[in-house]
Amino acid sequence: MKRLQPRFEVSVLCGMSVKIEFVSQRVLSKKGEEDKLNFILNSVKKDKILVLEEPLSGEEEAKLIEKTMGAVSKDFPGIEVCTLGKVANDVRGVVIKILGGRSSGLTVVGPSNLVKQIKRDPHKLQLLAGK
Amino acid sequence: MPFHRILAWISSIFGKRKRFSLGLYGNVNVGKSTLANRISRDWTGEEMSKISEVPHETRTVVRKERVIVKVKDRELDMNLLDMPGIATKVDYREFVQYGLSQDEAQQRAKEATKGIVEAIKWLEHVEAALVVMDSAHDPYTQVNLTILGNLEARGIPVVIVANKIDLKKSRVDRIKEAFPQHSVVGLSAKTGENMKKLYEAIAAKV
Numbered sequence: 070m071k072r073l074q075p076r077f078e079v080s081v082l083c084g085m086s087v088k089i090e091f092v093s094q095r096v097l098s099k100k101g102e103e104d105k106l107n108f109i110l111n112s113v114k115k116d117k118i119l120v121l122e123e124p125l126s127g128e129e130e131a132k133l134i135e136k137t138m139g140a141v142s143k144d145f146p147g148i149e150v151c152t153l154g155k156v157a158n159d160v161r162g163v164v165i166k167i168l169g170g171r172s173s174g175l176t177v178v179g180p181s182n183l184v185k186q187i188k189r190d191p192h193k194l195q196l197l198a199g200k
Numbered sequence: 201m202p203f204h205r206i207l208a209w210i211s212s213i214f215g216k217r218k219r220f221s222l223g224l225y226g227n228v229n230v231g232k233s234t235l236a237n238r239i240s241r242d243w244t245g246e247e248m249s250k251i252s253e254v255p256h257e258t259r260t261v262v263r264k265e266r267v268i269v270k271v272k273d274r275e276l277d278m279n280l281l282d283m284p285g286i287a288t289k290v291d292y293r294e295f296v297q298y299g300l301s302q303d304e305a306q307q308r309a310k311e312a313t314k315g316i317v318e319a320i321k322w323l324e325h326v327e328a329a330l331v332v333m334d335s336a337h338d339p340y341t342q343v344n345l346t347i348l349g350n351l352e353a354r355g356i357p358v359v360i361v362a363n364k365i366d367l368k369k370s371r372v373d374r375i376k377e378a379f380p381q382h383s384v385v386g387l388s389a390k391t392g393e394n395m396k397k398l399y400e401a402i403a404a405k406v
Contacts, residue, residue: 127349131320134288134346138313143306147289151342181289189340 087118087183087198094123106133109178110140113148118179118198124152125176133178149184151194152176219266219277220406223326225319225347228255228285230334231363233262235389236282240264242395249282254298256312258284261322271403283322284315286343323350328357328406330398335362335386336369339378348379357405362386365393 090112097105106129112119125133130150137148154174177187177194188195224232233249240248248264250257262282269276290312295305329351333339339362351358360379362372365386372386383401387394 127346127353130342130346131323131350134286135317135320137288138290138316141290141309141313143292146291146293147287150288152345181291187342 088116089118089120091120092122097121097123102129102132105129106136109133110136110148113178113180114140114145116180116183118177118184118196121176121178123176124154124174125150130176145180145182147181148178149181149187150176150178151187151189151196153189153192153194219279220327221279221281221325222402223281223283223322223329224332225283225323225329225351226285226332227334227341227343228287229253230285230332231389232285232332233258233282235330235332235361235363236262236264236280238389238392238395239269239280240267242392243267243269248280254295254300254308256285256287256290256295256308256315258282259308259311259315260284261315261318269399269402271399274403276399276403276406278328281322281326283319284312286316286319286347287312288343290316323347323356324354326356328359328402330359330361330402331382332361332363333375334364335372335375336364336367339375348382358382359398359401359405360384361389361398363389366391 100108109119109121110133130152133148133150141147152174153176175194177196179196179198184196184198186197188197224236226232233251236249237247237251240246244264244267246264249262261284264280264282267278267280269278290309292302292305292309295308296302300308329347331344331347331351333344348358360375360382362370362375362384364370365372366388370386372384375386376384383405385394385398385401387398389395
């Protein structure tokens with residue numbers, strides 16, 4: 070059976086450039102949770118849009134929001150984040166990880182003053198970026 | 201069967217009434233405080249939260265202790281917790297558009313960010329939750345998914361409230377389709393329509 074892979078589309082308002090960084094699962098899996106969230110937030114604060122090959126878990130998303138709130142300022146109002154698919158934390162998910170497999174899904178995160186809107190349906194993320 | 205359900209079952213057998221904390225979670229401006237006031241007024245005669253059109257009016261957790269709700273032959277003894285709305289961004293400029301001065305807007309933004317952190321920390325401590333959504337808007341937001349994901353991971357009983365059914369654009373079916381694994385109650389906290397159904401849904405969960 071053919072498995073549907075999440076699709077990711079970006080629309081950029083004319084007259085501007087956007088930096089999008091794809092972060093592989095290998096890079097993320099080497100980092101602990103704290104390091105991973107700091108890496109995400111620091112990148113986003115530099116006006117980068119990150120596409121994470123491994124989706125954030127619900128707990129990681131909540132912690133990312135907490136960290137973001139601590140970093141909100143006049144120049145950095147926060148983030149837009151969207152996850153398709155989830156990391157399975159059950160036995161199946163753990164076995165897949167041990168065997169070197171990857172979970173299906175992705176997380177997109179960017180600064181809210183750059184990412185205007187993220188639309189989703191079950192298999193597609195659409196991101197509108199612009200100042 | 202999750203541990204809290206076993207406990208609830210045992211206490212129901214021995215006729216004990218266990219007090220539990222019920223947190224109201226959701227995005228900003230979905231009507232959490234209006235609902236908290238409605239529940240509080242129904243059973244204590246008093247309101248508990250301030251309401252405003254300006255986003256992030258609730259910036260600290262507002263508590264109302266010992267709200268006793270009668271559902272058929274049961275009494276639910278709860279501490280009601282009206283949580284600040286959760287958001288991924290807080291832009292002070294938005295408050296300026298509502299007529300606040302620059303200083304007031306920046307102060308409000310600062311308090312709002314603290315309130316969001318407080319609401320997230322409370323996810324570990326509530327014993328049941330109402331996740332409130334505006335039924336006139338797309339329910340499939342990251343904030344809703346994050347709140348539900350965290351409550352599910354902790355095994356906390358959840359009822360989704362599809363609020364604002366008094367609005368023409370209200371679509372409770374869209375919320376039911378998005379979250380088929382949860383109990384969804386369509387109601388209007390503003391008019392009080394379907395509140396009885398909500399109390400029954402809470403009683404079925406705790």
